Amino acid sequence: DIETKKRFAQAALEHSRRAVALDGDNPVNILSLAVSHGKLAVYSDPKAKVKYSRLVREDAERALALDPGYAWAHHVLGRWHYEVATLGVSARLFVRLFYGGLPPASLDEGVRCLQRAIELEPGELNHHLELGFAHAAAGQPEQARRAWRTGLAMPSSGKHDEPAKQRAREALAALD
16 A cells, blocks of 8 residues: 555665665665655655655766766666656646746756666666657657667566566557
8 A cells, every 4th residue: 555655665765864874975875865765756745746856866966976877877867857847837837836846857858868878778678668758758759669669678687677568568559
């Protein structure tokens, strides 16, 4: 249930904070904060979502400052850009009026970050699948299809690969 998932996300954030306290110059530890903040945002009220969203970007950028070649930091930042850039006008206005807004985001930057993740780790199917979603959000259906098909053709090896593939299959089917 949602409360259990929220507790797990909060526990992950606490573990991430401890990892950063032990080694604050490790980009993996810093990015774990971004991922934990992103998970908590899913289960939070609007004010907390905005706060966590800002932290996702800050943490991903901090991880990249420590290691510009860290593919997953590019991935997280790319996803942040395309998700924030696709917020509706009313949602964006609401966030600006009540919570001070969000940092600027762009679909082009989301695509660029995800392409960089692929350059760094071409064998990671999740980079390809998320690039497909960024292209779809940017109104580039052919590029989205190509990215999804590339990712779907790769073997699943991680826990999250099959759910990510299913999400991409559904999006691909909706395009066709």
